[in-house]
Amino acid sequence: MPDRIEVLKTYKTYVGGNFPRSESGRTYPVNNRDGENIANACRCTRKDVRDAVGTARSAFGGWSSRSAYNRGQILYRIAEMLEGRKDQFTEELEKAGLKRKDALREVELSIDRLIYFAGWTDKYPQVFGTVNPVASSHFNFSSPEATGVVGIILDDSSNLLSLISTMAPVIAGGNVCVVIAPEKQPLSAISFGEVLHASDVPGGVVNILSGFRDEVIDTLSGHMNVNAVLNTVDNPEVRKLIDENASISVKRVKHLPVESWSDESLENPYLIIDFQETKTTWHPVGV
Amino acid sequence: MNTITIPDFNQTIPIDKIGVEERVSRLNKRSIKKESKMQALKLALSMIDLTTLEGKDSEGKVIQMCRKARVPHASRPDLPSVAAVCVYPTMVATAKKALEGTNINVASVSTAFPSGMAPRQVKLDDTRFAVDQGADEIDMVISRGEFLKGNYNYIFDEIAEIKEACGDAHLKVILETGELETYENVRKASDIAMYAGADFIKTSTGKISPAATQPVTLVMLEAIRDFYRDTGIMVGMKPAGGIRKAKQSLQYLVLVKETLGAAWLTPEWYRFGASSLTNDLLMQIIKQDTGVYQNPDYFSED
Numbered sequence: 197m198p199d200r201i202e203v204l205k206t207y208k209t210y211v212g213g214n215f216p217r218s219e220s221g222r223t224y225p226v227n228n229r230d231g232e233n234i235a236n237a238c239r240c241t242r243k244d245v246r247d248a249v250g251t252a253r254s255a256f257g258g259w260s261s262r263s264a265y266n267r268g269q270i271l272y273r274i275a276e277m278l279e280g281r282k283d284q285f286t287e288e289l290e291k292a293g294l295k296r297k298d299a300l301r302e303v304e305l306s307i308d309r310l311i312y313f314a315g316w317t318d319k320y321p322q323v324f325g326t327v328n329p330v331a332s333s334h335f336n337f338s339s340p341e342a343t344g345v346v347g348i349i350l351d352d353s354s355n356l357l358s359l360i361s362t363m364a365p366v367i368a369g370g371n372v373c374v375v376i377a378p379e380k381q382p383l384s385a386i387s388f389g390e391v392l393h394a395s396d397v398p399g400g401v402v403n404i405l406s407g408f409r410d411e412v413i414d415t416l417s418g419h420m421n422v423n424a425v426l427n428t429v430d431n432p433e434v435r436k437l438i439d440e441n442a443s444i445s446v447k448r449v450k451h452l453p454v455e456s457w458s459d460e461s462l463e464n465p466y467l468i469i470d471f472q473e474t475k476t477t478w479h480p481v482g483v
Numbered sequence: 484m485n486t487i488t489i490p491d492f493n494q495t496i497p498i499d500k501i502g503v504e505e506r507v508s509r510l511n512k513r514s515i516k517k518e519s520k521m522q523a524l525k526l527a528l529s530m531i532d533l534t535t536l537e538g539k540d541s542e543g544k545v546i547q548m549c550r551k552a553r554v555p556h557a558s559r560p561d562l563p564s565v566a567a568v569c570v571y572p573t574m575v576a577t578a579k580k581a582l583e584g585t586n587i588n589v590a591s592v593s594t595a596f597p598s599g600m601a602p603r604q605v606k607l608d609d610t611r612f613a614v615d616q617g618a619d620e621i622d623m624v625i626s627r628g629e630f631l632k633g634n635y636n637y638i639f640d641e642i643a644e645i646k647e648a649c650g651d652a653h654l655k656v657i658l659e660t661g662e663l664e665t666y667e668n669v670r671k672a673s674d675i676a677m678y679a680g681a682d683f684i685k686t687s688t689g690k691i692s693p694a695a696t697q698p699v700t701l702v703m704l705e706a707i708r709d710f711y712r713d714t715g716i717m718v719g720m721k722p723a724g725g726i727r728k729a730k731q732s733l734q735y736l737v738l739v740k741e742t743l744g745a746a747w748l749t750p751e752w753y754r755f756g757a758s759s760l761t762n763d764l765l766m767q768i769i770k771q772d773t774g775v776y777q778n779p780d781y782f783s784e785d
Contacts, residue, residue, distance in 0.1 A: 246776050420778035444775060 206236040207382065209244065209406060210389025212251035213399020218407070219243050226383060229293030237382045240407035242415035245374065248403040249419050252345045252372040255400025260342040260370035264318035271314035271368060273395045275307045281391060282307075285356065285384060292355055292381050305458055306360040312463045313364035320369070320468050328476070335479040340472035342370030343448060344423030347416040349376045349409065349438075351429040356384040357457040359404075362426050365467035367401055371424075374416065375404045382406035409434075417441035424448035424471050487714050489678050492635040496674075498666035498702055507697045510741055511734045520733070521771050527732040528555060528764045529563035530750045531757055532590055532721065535570060535785075536597075536689065545574045547785040549581035556765045556782065565761065566750035567620060571596070572609060575616035590620035590655070594645060597659075597688035599624035603641065610648045620653040621645070624688060625672065627662045635675055642679035655683035655721055660699045661691040669699055673706035683719035689756065694724025697738060704742040711743075720747070723756025729767040732760060 206223055208215040217223075222239040238244075259267075278285070282303050289299035325339040346366045350358050359375060366373050377385035389404050405412065413434065417425050418441040427438050430453030442449045450470045454462065515523055533552045535544060545568075552565045567588035570578050578589045591613035595601035601609075610621055623645050629637045646654050656676040660669050676684050684703055687694040700722045707718050720739065726732055732755060739747050747753050762784075766777040 249776070415776065418775040420775055420781065441775075445778065 204233065204235050207238070207386040207406065209238050209240060209248075210386065210392065210402070210404040211244075211248045211400075212255070212403065213393060215389065215393075219247070224408070226381065228291060234291055235383055237377075237386065237406040240405040240412060242412060244405055244407075245412050245415045246419070248374045248405055249345060249347075249416070249421050251400045252374050252403050253421055255398055256342075256344055256372045258398060259367070259372055259401045262370075264321065264370075267368060267370065268314045268317035270396045271310055271317065271364065274391060274397065275310035275314065277391045277395045278303070278307050278310065278388075285387065288384050288387060289355055292383060294355075301458070302355070302357050306357050309357070309360050309463060310364055313368040313468070316365075316465050316468060317368045320465050323465065324469055324472075330478075333480065333482045335481045336476065337479075338474050338476040340369070340469060341475050343471050343473050344371060345421060346371045346373045346424045346426060346471055347376075347419075347422045348373050349413055349416070349425065349427045349429055349434075350378045350385070351453075352378045352380045353428070353454065354378070354457040355381045356388065358428060358454070359385045359388060361454075361457055361462045362428065362452070362467075363402060365465075366426065366471055367397075369468040369472055371471050372401045373403065374422070375402065376409060376412055376416065377404055377406045379407070379409050413437060414441065417447070418444060420445045422447060424450070426450045426452060426471070428452050428454060487678070490674065492639070492671060492675055493633075495667050496670050498670055500666055500698075503666060503698045503701055507701055507738070510737050511697070513737050515733055515737070521768070523733050523736055524729060524764050524768050524771070525563055526748065527729070527736060527755065528761065528768070529566060530754050531565040531761055531764075532567045532569045532723070532754045533565045533761060534568070534689070534723070534756055534758050536592060540571060540574060542574070542577045544785060545570055545577045546581045549578055549587075551761070551783060551785055552582065552587050553585055555761055556769075559765075559769070562765070562768065566754055569622060569756060572613040572616065572618070575613055575618045579617040588619040588653075589617065590622055591616070591618035592622045592624075592657075592688075594623040596622070596624050596657075597690040599626050600628075603644065606641070607644060607648050610645050614648070614650055614652050618652055620655060620683075621649050622655045622657055622685060624657045624659060625676070627659055630663070630668070630672060635671070638672070638675050639679045642676055642681060646680035653682040654680065655685045655719075656681040657685045657688055657723075658703075659688055659691060660686050660695075660703075661693045666698070666702045669702050670706050673703050674710070677706070677710045677716075677718050681718060683721050683754070685721040685723055685756065687722075687724040687756075689724035692725075695722035695726055695756075697734060700735060701738055701742065704738060707747075708743055717746070717752060719752040719754065721754040721756055726755055726757050727759045727763060729760070729763045732757075732764065 218238040218240045220241045223236040224239045225233045226235045226237050228234050285303045286299045328336040330336045348362050417438045552568050567590045569590040572591045575591045593610045593613050594606035658672045762782045
């Protein structure tokens with residue numbers, strides 16, 4: 197009997213709760229650290245970005261108007277589902293070249309970080325909201341509200357934890373996101389779409405695309421229907437491009453170059469506040 | 484002079500369903516890029532019948548829509564205005580006044596739109612009222628119930644009488660293809676409408692799903708083509724309802740070009756009945772100019 201030829205999986209994108217291929221039909225090979233081909237991933241185009249942004253936008257109203265408590269429950273549910281599939285993710289990370297110990301640690305940290313931000317959903321408005329002293333007879337208060345569609349651009353410094361650490365604060369605050377998975381190792385990020393699909397996250401709240409960063413960053417950061425960009429790529433040219441594009445529609449931009457994704461400093465509620473707008477209400481009193 | 488022979492409508496012209504759908508899907512694959520895309524987008528914009536047909540329509544809303552019809556996007560006054568606005572008969576006078584001094588037509592639905600369930604006399608009065616109010620175009624509905632019963636003469640007479648009541652106004656005949664069940668029926672209803680004097684045939688009211696589809700449009704376009712060959716009379720086409728995206732509108736234009744030729748590619752002979760399509764066309768035009776995808780929040784709703 198001849199040696200069996202292994203079937204390489206083509207990892208599809210996760211958009212609007214479905215798993216479509218790139219509209220272009222293009223894929224690219226994904227290699228592990230030793231250069232062996234382990235799978236294929238979709239090479240998304242600007243049109244895929246456009247579609248994903250549209251889908252995200254239509255999911256925004258429903259997601260941002262859910263109660264903070266409910267969003268917390270859903271984030272917790274993602275963590276539960278990931279816990280249940282720990283083995284699969286550990287194995288996938290090992291395949292990509294991580295040592296077993298490191299792979300397990302990355303998955304566990306991912307789960308913990310989800311739970312961390314699940315806890316913040318109904319607390320950050322209390323911590324960051326303010327009651328403002330004013331001279332007239334008004335009760336004046338400010339509270340943070342979700343900004344809208346957030347584009348998340350991931351570099352190649354991590355496979356799964358970078359996605360979790362950026363996505364969790366964004367959606368905890370009621371935003372929706374379009375994520376560009378790490379170019380060289382997109383597999384765990386895309387498999388995470390399956391976890392989202394099986395948890396209670398409404399379709400379109402998190403959309404995950406793979407492909408060549410250079411081909412999609414321009415479209416994502418220039419898109420008028422994107423409200424904010426979170427960039428982890430530490431490259432002056434990329435930063436410049438994003439800053440310039442963002443200025444067209446005055447997007448919020450957060451550059452977040454991270455040396456070590458396991459760093460505890462990433463567990464902090466200011467990451468939620470980076471993607472919030474402040475709403476101030478003047479309420480007449482004592483008339 | 485009158486040499487047109489009216490065919491026997493009891494004879495059914497067979498339609499190759501698979502063939503029609505295959506042809507549509509092949510034509511949909513045609514890629515339109517760059518300058519020709521820009522041309523097509525602007526052409527589609529100039530072909531729109533900007534429509535509001537809701538029970539809650541107010542004069543304010545109609546006036547607002549007429550403003551949008553004149554200048555679809557305030558920051559781009561160079562773009563063409565739409566072909567017509569389409570309203571209920573009671574709003575015709577308002578629209579007419581709001582569009583004074585432009586060559587944008589006012590179209591009015593009539594004949595107990597959208598169901599058409601009213602006596603003949605009521606339908607005629609409805610039409611005359613709209614024409615008296617100043618409507619340039621009348622969109623009538625056919626009695627689908629009578630049609631499905633096989634009462635083709637009834638439909639023919641109905642259309643002919645309404646045509647007479649229209650006077651100088653153009654008559655568009657709405658077949659409501661979503662209720663006609665088969666392509667053969669669509670073809671037959673198209674033929675009846677054209678021989679009875681329709682200036683335009685229109686797919687749908689927009690109140691029934693499915694509204695306009697491309698295969699149905701192709702069947703109707705072929706009916707127009709055959710009618711033109713037999714009689715030398717040009718009849719216009721208006722798909723309405725469900726066309727929301729610029730890309731769809733370009734696909735429709737390809738169908739027209741391939742079936743009827745370039746002579747029909749003007750607002751005089753081809754229209755889109757739509758409202759939300761306008762903004763998508765604008766967004767695509769601005770995207771072509773600026774290179775960045777647009778946000779609907781920056782485009783006025785009415």
